[in-house]
Amino acid sequence: MEFFERFAIPHPSFAIYASMVAAGLTLIAIIAGLTYFKKWGYLWREWLTTVDHKRIGIMYLISALLMLFRGGVDAIMMRAQLAVPDNTLLDSQHYNEIFTTHGVVMILFMAMPFIIFFMNFVVPLQIGARDVAFPRLNALSFWLFFMGAMLFNISFMVGGSPDAGWTSYFPLADGESVGSHYYMIAIQIAGIGTLLTGINFLTTILKMRAPGMTLMKMPMFTWSILITSVIIIFAFPVLTVALAFGTMDLLFGTQFFTLDNGGMAMLWANLFWVWGHPEVYILILPAFGLYSEIISTFARRNLYGYKSMVGSMVLISLLSFVVWAHHFFTMGQGAFANSIFSITTMAIAVPTGVKIFNWLLTLWKGKIEFTTPMLYSILFIPLFTLGGVTGVMLAMSAADYQYHNTMFLVAHFHNVIIPGVVFAMLAGLTYYWPKMFGFMLNERIGKWTAWLLSIGFVLAFIPMYITGLDGQARRMYTYSESTGFGPMNMVSFIGAAIMAVGFVLIVYNIYYSVRYASRDIGADPWDARTLEWATHTPVPHYNFAVTPEVASSEALWDAKKNGHQLFKGEYKKIHMPNNSGVPFIMSCVFFVWGFALIFSLWIPAIITTIAIFVFMTLRSFEIDHGHYISVEEIEDTESEMRGA
Amino acid sequence: MKIDHSLPLEYSTEENRLKIFGFWMFLGAEIMLFATLFATYFTLENRTGNGPTGAEIFVITPVLLETFLLLTSSFTIGLGIHAMRLGRQKAMLWFFGITLALGLGFLGVEIFEFFTYAHEGAGIQTSAFTSILLTTLGTHGAHVTVGLFWGLYIMIQVKKRGLTPETGNKSFIFSLYWHFLDVVWIFIFSFIYLKGML
Numbered sequence: 001m002e003f004f005e006r007f008a009i010p011h012p013s014f015a016i017y018a019s020m021v022a023a024g025l026t027l028i029a030i031i032a033g034l035t036y037f038k039k040w041g042y043l044w045r046e047w048l049t050t051v052d053h054k055r056i057g058i059m060y061l062i063s064a065l066l067m068l069f070r071g072g073v074d075a076i077m078m079r080a081q082l083a084v085p086d087n088t089l090l091d092s093q094h095y096n097e098i099f100t101t102h103g104v105v106m107i108l109f110m111a112m113p114f115i116i117f118f119m120n121f122v123v124p125l126q127i128g129a130r131d132v133a134f135p136r137l138n139a140l141s142f143w144l145f146f147m148g149a150m151l152f153n154i155s156f157m158v159g160g161s162p163d164a165g166w167t168s169y170f171p172l173a174d175g176e177s178v179g180s181h182y183y184m185i186a187i188q189i190a191g192i193g194t195l196l197t198g199i200n201f202l203t204t205i206l207k208m209r210a211p212g213m214t215l216m217k218m219p220m221f222t223w224s225i226l227i228t229s230v231i232i233i234f235a236f237p238v239l240t241v242a243l244a245f246g247t248m249d250l251l252f253g254t255q256f257f258t259l260d261n262g263g264m265a266m267l268w269a270n271l272f273w274v275w276g277h278p279e280v281y282i283l284i285l286p287a288f289g290l291y292s293e294i295i296s297t298f299a300r301r302n303l304y305g306y307k308s309m310v311g312s313m314v315l316i317s318l319l320s321f322v323v324w325a326h327h328f329f330t331m332g333q334g335a336f337a338n339s340i341f342s343i344t345t346m347a348i349a350v351p352t353g354v355k356i357f358n359w360l361l362t363l364w365k366g367k368i369e370f371t372t373p374m375l376y377s378i379l380f381i382p383l384f385t386l387g388g389v390t391g392v393m394l395a396m397s398a399a400d401y402q403y404h405n406t407m408f409l410v411a412h413f414h415n416v417i418i419p420g421v422v423f424a425m426l427a428g429l430t431y432y433w434p435k436m437f438g439f440m441l442n443e444r445i446g447k448w449t450a451w452l453l454s455i456g457f458v459l460a461f462i463p464m465y466i467t468g469l470d471g472q473a474r475r476m477y478t479y480s481e482s483t484g485f486g487p488m489n490m491v492s493f494i495g496a497a498i499m500a501v502g503f504v505l506i507v508y509n510i511y512y513s514v515r516y517a518s519r520d521i522g523a524d525p526w527d528a529r530t531l532e533w534a535t536h537t538p539v540p541h542y543n544f545a546v547t548p549e550v551a552s553s554e555a556l557w558d559a560k561k562n563g564h565q566l567f568k569g570e571y572k573k574i575h576m577p578n579n580s581g582v583p584f585i586m587s588c589v590f591f592v593w594g595f596a597l598i599f600s601l602w603i604p605a606i607i608t609t610i611a612i613f614v615f616m617t618l619r620s621f622e623i624d625h626g627h628y629i630s631v632e633e634i635e636d637t638e639s640e641m642r643g644a
Numbered sequence: 645m646k647i648d649h650s651l652p653l654e655y656s657t658e659e660n661r662l663k664i665f666g667f668w669m670f671l672g673a674e675i676m677l678f679a680t681l682f683a684t685y686f687t688l689e690n691r692t693g694n695g696p697t698g699a700e701i702f703v704i705t706p707v708l709l710e711t712f713l714l715l716t717s718s719f720t721i722g723l724g725i726h727a728m729r730l731g732r733q734k735a736m737l738w739f740f741g742i743t744l745a746l747g748l749g750f751l752g753v754e755i756f757e758f759f760t761y762a763h764e765g766a767g768i769q770t771s772a773f774t775s776i777l778l779t780t781l782g783t784h785g786a787h788v789t790v791g792l793f794w795g796l797y798i799m800i801q802v803k804k805r806g807l808t809p810e811t812g813n814k815s816f817i818f819s820l821y822w823h824f825l826d827v828v829w830i831f832i833f834s835f836i837y838l839k840g841m842l
Contacts, residue, residue: 133662195673203666233669237676241684245779254768254775255693256684262691262772267684274680613793620797623810 006599010160010177011093015077020157049579051135052541056142057120058436061429063146064114067105068503070153074102076500079460083493085481095477096163097156097179103166107279108187109149111417112194114425115286116145119201119225121432125532125539126222128210128548128555133203135577141193141200143587148190151594155182159599165475167272167327168246170257170265175250181598184247189594191239198232201225210531212550216310219530219553220296220303223310224289227317228282234321235278242271251600266331273324281320283417285313287424288355291377294427295359297528298374299366302554305358312351319348329397330404338397345395352388356381371526372446376427379454380419387415390465405475408468411461418457426450426506434525438538439517445509452502459495463488529557534566536641542574542629545638571638574629586615647809652729654816656809667817671824678828681780685836688772695771698840701764703757707837710753711829714788717746718826721819728815733807736815737799743822744795747788754785777836784832787825794818 009016034040047055077098081090090098124132132138155161155178162179164172173180205226209218218226246268248254255263296303303309325333325341359381368374390412394403403409426449434440464472467488472479479485524533534556535544546567551558558564593608595601647656655661689698724739758778761767768778798818802811 133666199666199669199673202669203662207662207665233673234676237673238680241677241680245684248768248775248779252768254779255770255772256688256775258772261693261695261770262688263693263775264688264691264772267687271680271684617793617797620794620814621801 006178007159009156010179011091011097013091013094015090015094016156023157044581045579048584049139049581051131051139051577051579053120053124053132053135053138054436054539054541056138057117057122059142059146060113060117060120063149064110064117064425067110067113067149071102071105071110072500072503074098074105076496078102079489079493079496081477082479082489084490085479085483085486087478090477092477093163096165096475097161099475100162100165100168100179100183101152101156104152104162104183104187105149107166107283108190109145109152111283111421111425112190113145113149114421115228115283116141116194116197118221118286118290118425118428118432119197119228121436122532123201123205123222123225124208125435125535125543126219126530127205127208127213128531128544128550129204129208130543130574131577132200133208134200136580136583137196138200139580140583140586141196143583144193144196144590145190147587147591147594148186148188148193151189151591151598152182152186155179155186167269167276169272170246170249170268171259173246173250178598180246181250184243184250185594185597188240188243188247189590191236191243194232195236195240198229198236202229202233205229210548210550213555216307217550217553220292220306220309221286221289221530224285224292224313227313228285231278231282231285231317231320235275235282238271239275239279242268242275245271247597251597266328269328269331270324273327274321277324277327278317278320280413280417281316283421285316287421288313290424290428290431291359291380293528293530294373294377294431295362296554297431297526298369298371298377299363300369301362301366302529302557303358304361304364305354306553308354309358312354315351316348319344319351323348326395326397326400329400342395342397346392349388349392349395356385356388371430372441372443372450373427373431375447375450376423376430379450380423380427383419383423383454383457384416387412387419390415403468405473406468407464407472407474410474411464411468414457414461414464418461419454423450423453426453431526432532433513434521435532435537435539438521439513439519440521440525441509441513442517445505445512449502449505449509452498452505456495456498456500456502460492460499461495463491463495524556529554531555531566534559536638540637540641542576542634545571545634571631571634573631574634575626576629577626578624580624582615582619586612589615653731653807653809653812654728656812660809660813663813664817664820667820671820674824678780678783678831681776681783682831682835685776685780688776689840691772693771693773695774696764696766698773698777698836701761701766702837702841703760704837704841706753706757706760707833710750710757711833713746713750713753714826714829717743717750718823720746721822725816725819728807728812731807733802736807737802740795740799740802740815744792744799747792747795747822751785751788751792754781754788780832780836784825784828787821787828791818791822791825794821 034043047059050056077090078095081087081095120132120138124130159178159182162168162173162183163177164180164183168180168183173183175181205218205222245254245256249256249258255261257263257265257268259265292303292309323341323345325337326345329338329341390408394400394409394412430441430446467485470485472483472485521537523535523537526533531548531550534548544567546569548555548566549568550566551564555564555566559566589608589611593605593612596604596608646658649656654664720739721743724736724743727735727739758781761774761778766774768775795818798811798814802815805811
């Protein structure tokens, strides 16, 4: 390819040009706004260089919400294209790019950061720690994720997006355009960030719990993150290697996934799903953790079957690694292998069922309070169970020959991911919003949102089960009228539009609550049960003035009802890490490095590679012992917080 | 910074204990990385296309030399850590120096080996087998290269700052890394070279 040809969009359309203009204008507006309000220094000191887990968490949240809308626009465009037969809104190439980026953005750049936001914001507070084990590594994790996501997002404007599906199977991902290069390299950069997060949080949870908090006294959300971190550490290196192989095939002409010289395209499918299947449990287990917290809080009961909840999560995490081949039952791996993977897949329904029953039994005889987070959690149970049941249907390998590659499958995984993960994220967002910002989101708008999303979800995805069983293939950009798929797809489009209204309502809710919500809510507005609600709102940067002492898995509840003393002893000086600009700058270099590799610009690629090693060298020699917060300063902050 | 003198230098502060624990977790991820490379190697080892097979290109002498150099270096870094715990800075620096020299020797032989393979028509693009062979060896070699720089930086810091809880901690973590590379090499030696030659 000619040099400049690589940067051109392979299949330009009006929509792409319009979004380029929109992106350009947004960038100009941000730069102008920061300059006009003289906020560059503030941005740098308080956010870009921060190592505070709460702020890093909030930055993850902002990224996740932005990506939710990017992925959502992709979704709407797909449903609009399929709403009527023989539609010409999108051409086939554009459609391919949109379903690919929708999948990648929603899983890796929306759901993952949303979960890591909860990890960052909640876990240290919930275990009574001052920060994570490696605060600076945590900042690096965030910025690597962010740069990876941004790199992936510019693909449709510079060079063209990946178009081989979010699974990017070879030989489809042959790298004829630069889209597949983007896929391999942008996900690699973000993936390294995620791996570091996993290591960081496993260490944090195992080593930094408050005195008295044994493993079996950890709140359920922390348990879910502990197990998620283990899955991350075991699954993400597989992705790293698979993406490295893919990159080398595309850039250096190796023969891993080629069709001749011994290459093996199925190897990609195996490696991808050895990571990809555990990945969906990386998404769902923290969601289960959040539901457990929320359901026990608003049922005003302790969680039923704590030990079986932990046990089922451990079992799910183990099973998640032995089911990957159910993603290609029909690709000729033989009846015996199919049977094994079929049975292990169905086995996952057992521990998941245990969890569902535990939640139901927590609600049983509970004094249920229908707040917005609780509404999401209650809607989740039947909707998610429906998705679980269709999952068992898909797990039957013989029957899968009928469903595979149809809309039935699309309906199934959206049916588990939307009520399972997205609802949990929104429930958790509403639940933890007061802890973050000191005011509640509006309950009335929140409940409207929950109902709109649920109704929209049912309308959008249930029809897909039907058209899927009738044979509507997925990834097909249009269909003829004679298939009879038209009306059902129109219903789907209407459902998607209702969901879009729901998501816009979230933005309106934030705007409305910023303006009108009461700021006088105290530290514990939900009358909750765990430690994160025991400190002030907003949380001081050292989290707890005195390290709490814990005697049960519901430490705050015990303190409130049984008179357990959480905070004992005098203030002592607190050791805190220093801010650093290096994670941000280093990740910017990673961005340039990724861009250079994608377009085979070898000289910048070499320079940035060297620069990355120079940063690591500097880090090796650096002396940074952090700083101390004096007792007087803690006293001042504490009395001010109590006064307010 | 509270220093607990009842513990070895590298474990003597809270931060040090966290770092060692975190590094073990990192090694867990590294095990998965190399496990994936090995699994891929076993999948592709007979898929040689028109290129040479392992039996055709593997030569025992340089491999034995590499094994000898790397295993010895794992022993000397152990002596280095022992010297560090006894507070004998000079001895420790000597043992670290010897370790890095052996590592450099290993890398030299490996580069020579790569040139031989390329000369015999077994480049990284030749076949799926050569792709995974050279990627696996190359990943290990790249780890050794990073280790050489890392070890050198630590030696400079120990020389400049003396044996403090911080430099002791860094040295110990580096030794974990180095031992790990040795373990990986034992797998490469057994399951790639010996298996390929038999």
